[in-house]
Amino acid sequence: MELWYTEEHTENAKFSIKVKEQLYSEESEFQKIDFFESEEFGTFFTLDGLMMVNEKDEFIYHDMIVHVPMATNPNIKKVLVIGGGDGGTVRELTRYNTIEQIDMVEIDEQVVRACEKYLPITSSKLQDERVNLYFEDGLAFVKNTDNIYDLIIVDSTDPIGPGEGLFTEEFYNNCSKALSEEGILVNQHESPYYERDAHEMKRAHRKIKRLFPISKVYQFHMPTYPSGHWLFGFASKKFDPIKDIKVEQWNSLELKTKYYNTDLHVGCFALPTYVNEMLESA
Ligand code: AAT
Structure with a gap:
């Protein structure tokens, strides 16, 4: 089964990254924190479902x-x-x-x-x-x-x-x-x-x-x-x-x-x- 991370950039446009593995998922006092491993962008993390940082860019x-x-x-x-x-x-x-x-x-x-x-x-x-x-x-x-x-x-x-x-x-x-x-x-x-x-x-x-x-x-x-x-x-x-x-x-x-x-x-x-x-x- 393929796993994809998808972010809604607008109601009508989405951006997806194929995920090898989810490394971490926690709800902190302030926001939801997720870490993923991917082929294209390496390790990346999101806050409340939005891309923050990845190894490639x-x-x-x-x-x-x-x-x-x-x-x-x-x-x-x-x-x-x-x-x-x-x-x-x-x-x-x-x-x-x-x-x-x-x-x-x-x-x-x-x-x-x-x-x-x-x-x-x-x-x-x-x-x-x-x-x-x-x-x-x-x-x-x-x-x-x-x-x-x-x-x-x-x-x-x-x-x-x-x-x-x-x-x-x-x-x-x-x-x-x-x-x-x-x-x-x-x-x-x-x-x-x-x-x-x-x-x-x-x-x-x-x-x-x-x-x-x-x-x-x-x-x-x-x-x-x-x-x-x-x-x-x-x-x-x-x-x-x-x-x-x-x-x-x-x-x-x-x-x-x-x-x-x-x-x-x-x-x-x-x-x-x-x-x-x-x-x-x-
Ligand atoms: N170096 C690029 C990464 C970020 S993350 C931005 C950080 O700001 C998060 O770790 C978040 O916890 C922190 N933050 C949010 N609000 C506050 C606050 N009020 N005081 C101190 N820190 C805060 C930036 C990504 C940019 C994404 C653009 N789409």
């Missing part, structure tokens, strides 16, 4: 969420990661020797423990001595932090379930306060393609652009996320990701990356016309 997401802000300001020393329980974002951050402190706030400890067991490819650097793990709601965590982080990365689920609070104006406002004057905020910004995701993308952009003098959106390809076309937001009080990119400085680090490079960094901010129009009218 995770490098795209984690390259783009980390190296874009790091090449814009290579002097980043203190970083806050909100969500990101699989550890992929932390793994990429730990490659910079210049980063001194990485605080990661994940609401669901069970996601981290399961990733440590089944997804060492992303979780392997969570033990780095610069990493401090906090198991609490990111929304509450940023409330009482003032002017300390150079970079906040919101590596969150979609705005349903526990991730909902991470798409609110109150949250973005507290992130702004928690950032230093040089601070950068990068956030999981949904997809412009299908209507439901595009609605969330516009809502997020509307809120962020009111709070930050520089607020841009950049794109990348995620084969396993709905439509394959995904976005991150880049907001800052000081740095423009295109004008301020430190091409030579970043390349001199000689970090080997499979997706990110400094040409792509500039190119990924060039968006399709329909996406620009949606963002302008947000």
Whole structure:
């Protein structure tokens, strides 16, 4: 008998992956966590039935969420990661020797423990001595932090379930306060393609652009996320990701990356016309 994982991308379109074996299935306090083994995408996990991370395309997401802000300001020393329980974002951050402190706030400890067991490819650097793990709601965590982080990365689920609070104006406002004057905020910004995701993308952009003098959106390809076309937001009080990119400085680090490079960094901010129009009218 064949086993397939199927995700509804819209009411009328579904995406399926042939599964070799289900490795884990638990209902945590916050969400349903499932791990699967597959031929095409290796090990992958879902939260409430939605694809989060798989071994084959995770490098795209984690390259783009980390190296874009790091090449814009290579002097980043203190970083806050909100969500990101699989550890992929932390793994990429730990490659910079210049980063001194990485605080990661994940609401669901069970996601981290399961990733440590089944997804060492992303979780392997969570033990780095610069990493401090906090198991609490990111929304509450940023409330009482003032002017300390150079970079906040919101590596969150979609705005349903526990991730909902991470798409609110109150949250973005507290992130702004928690950032230093040089601070950068990068956030999981949904997809412009299908209507439901595009609605969330516009809502997020509307809120962020009111709070930050520089607020841009950049794109990348995620084969396993709905439509394959995904976005991150880049907001800052000081740095423009295109004008301020430190091409030579970043390349001199000689970090080997499979997706990110400094040409792509500039190119990924060039968006399709329909996406620009949606963002302008947000
Ligand atoms: N690195 C890509 C993986 C993720 S998972 C996002 C994580 O955010 C999950 O582990 C979830 O438990 C955590 N999370 C959700 N809400 C909160 C919260 N309020 N505070 C802290 N952590 C939270 C991102 C996948 C993106 C999928 C896009 N379709």
